[in-house]
Amino acid sequence: MKKTFKLVGLDCANCAAKIEDKISKLEGVSSATVNFMTTKLVIEAEDDKMDVIVDAAKTIVKKFEPDVVVQKA
Secondary structure: OEEEEEEEOOOOHHHHHHHHHHHHOOOOEEEEEEEOOOOEEEEEEOHHHHHHHHHHHHHHHHHHOOOOEEEEO
């Protein structure tokens, strides 16, 4: 399953790279990409773990960028 999110307010390229790295390492994630220019986050993961992964991803985003809002794209 693939889900796309918009990271509203993302203004740090280094943070985007860190967010991508951490989400990629979550259990069940086959790929995660953060495009800093479009502020899009794309997560590909196992269907049955997607809800847990999305919650974890939002926590990771808040850790690096507390002011960023994660929205469904």
